[in-house]
Amino acid sequence: MSRAIAIDDLHFSWDSGASVLAGCSLQVPAGEFCMLLGTNGSGKSTLLRLLAGLLDAPQGTIQLPKPVGFVFQNPDHQLVMPTVGADVAFGLVDENMSYAAVRQRVDEALAMVNLLHLKRRPIYALSGGQKQRVAIAGALAQHCRVLLFDEPTALLDPDSQLELVSQVRDLVKDQGITALWVTHRLVELDYCDRAILLEQGRVAAQGAPDQVKQALKNLHLT
Numbered sequence: 001m002s003r004a005i006a007i008d009d010l011h012f013s014w015d016s017g018a019s020v021l022a023g024c025s026l027q028v029p030a031g032e033f034c035m036l037l038g039t040n041g042s043g044k045s046t047l048l049r050l051l052a053g054l055l056d057a058p059q060g061t062i063q064l065p066k067p068v069g070f071v072f073q074n075p076d077h078q079l080v081m082p083t084v085g086a087d088v089a090f091g092l093v094d095e096n097m098s099y100a101a102v103r104q105r106v107d108e109a110l111a112m113v114n115l116l117h118l119k120r121r122p123i124y125a126l127s128g129g130q131k132q133r134v135a136i137a138g139a140l141a142q143h144c145r146v147l148l149f150d151e152p153t154a155l156l157d158p159d160s161q162l163e164l165v166s167q168v169r170d171l172v173k174d175q176g177i178t179a180l181w182v183t184h185r186l187v188e189l190d191y192c193d194r195a196i197l198l199e200q201g202r203v204a205a206q207g208a209p210d211q212v213k214q215a216l217k218n219l220h221l222t
């Protein structure tokens, strides 16, 4: 199976010298919905930022198709335009595309996340889950094949949480998108193809959701 994301022997330390990633290697096959777990400070967010090119690693290799979409924990840190449609179009401003082509991309992306009917709605009038779906649509409009999610459900209520995770699972399956999703919430694991447990900057366990839940128990992390 082709690998959408391949990370080999990745190292990263902050300027303070504190090591975050110490020889991290992992692969995510194309079209897989993969979840990333680990205790606070284990390096999950740092790894996502390295994958997105927001940080540089001093050692190791990262291979993945660009552009990469990033969905943050708090959509208010990500959405910059006043309305849904304008925000989804925002990432296309540098693409030198015609107005009609931008509109088509925006409509297609909003349809994929079931928000086309809210295209003209102000961002402030959306729920948290709808805002996350606008952020996802922004990445889809840029034709990102890889989506990175950094605890996207942390601020959502339980119903919206499961609605978002199941919708992303469907999107991954329908569109052949590859997704890496960071979470602390074990209930979400049942929606993924495979989970990876990161501890002290390295992969401590990976496999089917039940295998990783068992590994968490064995390591006394649940």
Ligand SMILES: Nc1ncnc2c1ncn2[C@@H]1O[C@H](COP(=O)(O)OP(=O)(O)OP(=O)(O)O)[C@@H](O)[C@H]1O
Binding pocket: 014, 015, 020, 038, 039, 040, 041, 042, 043, 044, 045, 046, 047
């Ligand atoms: N900008 C920064 N400067 C210095 N140290 C940082 C910075 N961001 C994170 N760290 C430290 O790097 C380590 C890894 O942080 P990271 O956010 O990647 O962990 P995480 O697994 O995502 O944790 P959490 O589950 O709490 O979000 C932590 O010790 C953290 O304090």
